[in-house]
Amino acid sequence: MRRVMTEQAFYILTALVDGPRHGYGIVGEVAELTEGRVDLRVGTLYGVLDRLVADGHVELDREEPHQGRLRRYFRLTDSGREELVAEAARLEANARAATRKLRASGRTRTAGAEGVA
């Protein structure tokens, strides 16, 4: 059975769509993508990355030296991209359904109000 994707996993996968990133790069990209709404904690980031690596959605791309440390860059796998496409479609369908319903409800209310007037 397909596991429900958490919001953090969704944004981490999205942050990797345009190329490999290291941990801090992912944190920054997620903050930018969500306009600061999602503040990804480092403990949470690596917990989710660990799961995404285990599921084969993310893999190590390369290691680069940076200020005396090795930075590891992660990239999206084909399976990760498929998973993200499926989740984005699901969220889009949800949003469409809600918007349709809200618009219909707005029209009904307007029509009712006009009828009374």
Added chain:
Amino acid sequence: MTPLEVRYRRALRMLPTAYRQAWEEDMVATYLERAYAANPDDPEDVELGSPDAAELVSIAASAVRLRLGAAGAPPRAVAWGAAIRRVALVGLLAHAVVAVVAVLVAVWAARRLPGVALPAVAYRPDSWQTAWVLADLLWLPVYGCVVYGHHRIARVLAAILIVPSVLATVVDMVVAGGPSPVSRLYGLFFAALPVLALAAFHRDAPPVASRPWLIALPAGVVLTVAALLIGGPAGDRSVFVDLPALWTVGVVGAAIAYLWAAAVKGAPPPVHQALALAVLGVAVLGLRVATTVEHLAFPPELPHRSALLAADLVEAAMLLVVALASAAAAGRELRRAPHTQRSLA
């Protein structure tokens, strides 16, 4: 290594070793980059800083999730996660059952049922005790919240409910000078155990199969009331029917059900059941031993004293057998489960 890095590495020791081996260097690098980026004008001040509380909470939450896992986690973590969730459910069920039975007994004491002898535990509570008994009924919504997946509400409410027990223990030990502080402290730990075990109901935890756990509540109340009736009125056999004795019956009954299920299926039930039995067996054994220490302090002329101590020892022996056998069965299964470590190469 800067003091900040040392502090981060110390905090990361909360995480399982295998996980740390895979991720520690990345995590430290990301923590430090984040810290320096937050205060680029004063790197020396950053180096002397400490991890913020939110990051520490995040690491602690990860440590719990990794050790008490759910589907997708390594098999051992999955087994421990399921076992501790079962311990939490059983413990909260017991709290809820005891709360309901306490109210029933109080009502029973106030409005004597014709032809039925009051159980020994029945008494007419004063207003303070009535408030206490009624407040304990809040264990029912805690249990319901866990069964229906409202874990956060359950955790908050359970933490509030355990506070009076903590205060009562402190007052008992410090002000009243209770006879056995170790016994009192262990009683408090035993009451708080399911509340602590609620940590296993994290965001990855699977939903609880609600039906059997909902049926267990009235069944538990009926069985407990039956046990009190068997205990009879005060001065008779009632002294034998205390909380550890009821728990012993429950744990031994669960062990028999486990063996019966294994015999019917021809294979051991899921490993988390044996693990949960081992944890509960050890916890109840501790409670039995703690209360036996109190019973040893009873005056020798007290009726049933020798029989009571003999019953305590028999119960302790049964619990020891259940705990050891369950731990051995769980250990066998867990040794077969692989240690999983993420390979990033």
